[in-house]
Amino acid sequence: MKFVEVQHFGGPEVLRFVEEADPEPKAGQVAIEVKAIGINFADIMAREGTYPGVPSAPFRPGYEVAGVVTAWGESVTGFRGGERVMGIISNGGYTTHAVLNAQETIRLPDALDFAPATALLVQGLTAYFLLEAGNLREGQSVLIAGAAGGVGSLAIQIAKLKGAGKVMGLASPSKHERAHSLGADAVFDYTQSGWSKSVLSETDGAGFSLFLDSQGDLGSEAFDALGQKAYWLIYGGQSGSRSGLPVERLWSLVGKNATLRGYNLFGNIADFERGLNEMLGWVSSGKLQLDVQRFPFSEVAQAQEAISNRKTTGKVVLEP
Numbered sequence: 374m375k376f377v378e379v380q381h382f383g384g385p386e387v388l389r390f391v392e393e394a395d396p397e398p399k400a401g402q403v404a405i406e407v408k409a410i411g412i413n414f415a416d417i418m419a420r421e422g423t424y425p426g427v428p429s430a431p432f433r434p435g436y437e438v439a440g441v442v443t444a445w446g447e448s449v450t451g452f453r454g455g456e457r458v459m460g461i462i463s464n465g466g467y468t469t470h471a472v473l474n475a476q477e478t479i480r481l482p483d484a485l486d487f488a489p490a491t492a493l494l495v496q497g498l499t500a501y502f503l504l505e506a507g508n509l510r511e512g513q514s515v516l517i518a519g520a521a522g523g524v525g526s527l528a529i530q531i532a533k534l535k536g537a538g539k540v541m542g543l544a545s546p547s548k549h550e551r552a553h554s555l556g557a558d559a560v561f562d563y564t565q566s567g568w569s570k571s572v573l574s575e576t577d578g579a580g581f582s583l584f585l586d587s588q589g590d591l592g593s594e595a596f597d598a599l600g601q602k603a604y605w606l607i608y609g610g611q612s613g614s615r616s617g618l619p620v621e622r623l624w625s626l627v628g629k630n631a632t633l634r635g636y637n638l639f640g641n642i643a644d645f646e647r648g649l650n651e652m653l654g655w656v657s658s659g660k661l662q663l664d665v666q667r668f669p670f671s672e673v674a675q676a677q678e679a680i681s682n683r684k685t686t687g688k689v690v691l692e693p
């Protein structure tokens with residue numbers, strides 16, 4: 374098999390291809406020949422050494438694979454050779470051959486290709502469970518940062534499917550059209566100041582009920598657009614901001630009875646099957662669009678660079 378290793382922390386040039394014997398499935402595992410590898414923003418932070426809990430280098434990056442079953446270990450029943458499946462692994466997903474825990478291996482519907490399927494794993498599940506963690510109620514307004522990105526593009530659609538009222542996106546201007554086409558009612562440019570005023574005006578002064586925030590900036594003007602009893606869920610730190618929480622901002626949280634909390638997908642691990650089943654149902658009935666940008670496996674560095682340079686929308690996938 375061929376896999377990618379991060380030799381030491383740094384830019385895309387630290388990604389190296391390495392070859393070794395294909396992995397043998399142990400008891401409880403399924404071996405697959407990989408047809409699509411999902412990239413996540415976390416892979417880039419891990420490569421740079423900025424992701425919390427990143428292993429020491431050298432390490433094998435990548436959390437998501439989809440492919441065909443080639444073998445299975447002892448005690449595994451119910452799989453057949455050639456079956457189309459996908460799954461999340463803790464590391465080492467940038468590979469031509471992988472082993473998955475059989476219990477966490479998801480079968481793909483016939484009509485779903487490998488590459489779009491990977492969008493449902495880390496990014497889809499994050500979008501799905503963020504909306505649950507934020508207690509989304511029918512008719513409530515939702516604000517979504519990185520709205521045309523991997524998590525964001527699915528969060529817009531799932532928010533609508535779950536009955537949200539106004540769905541607003543924050544994105545670079547070149548991605549506004551994409552966010553609108555996915556169902557966002559309004560999209561604002563968060564690279565310029567003043568977007569909180571637009572959120573207020575879009576919600577008739579009420580502010581947002583739920584903010585899915587991948588930026589993690591506590592100096593953010595989001596405080597100006599907090600609604601009563603709003604939930605603000607921070608699940609990423611893309612702003613790189615080191616701002617603290619000034620006391621006057623703290624009082625706006627208190628005054629609005631608002632909740633500011635962190636979110637980590639792996640707190641929902643026991644619920645993954647439920648989330649995936651519901652999303653697979655929406656994909657099969659044409660209610661959930663999966664937007665994919667594909668790169669050959671050999672272009673892993675270019676694919677990561679395109680994400681870092683904010684050139685992508687939706688899911689970015691490597692194809693061996």
Ligand SMILES: NC(=O)c1ccc[n+]([C@@H]2O[C@H](COP(=O)([O-])OP(=O)(O)OC[C@H]3O[C@@H](n4cnc5c(N)ncnc54)[C@H](OP(=O)(O)O)[C@@H]3O)[C@@H](O)[C@H]2O)c1
Nearest residue numbers: 413414499522523524544545587608609611636637638683
């Ligand atoms: N907590 C969890 O469990 C969890 C799970 C999954 C993902 N995440 C987090 O969710 C966020 C989105 O993840 P993703 O995999 O779906 O990535 P993504 O949204 O596809 O990432 C690329 C997009 O992020 C936006 N962005 C904002 N600030 C950026 C910056 N400084 N550099 C590059 N891009 C920036 C860009 O869109 P614009 O140009 O429109 O800003 C860019 O196109 C990440 O912060 C990730 O770490 C957290």
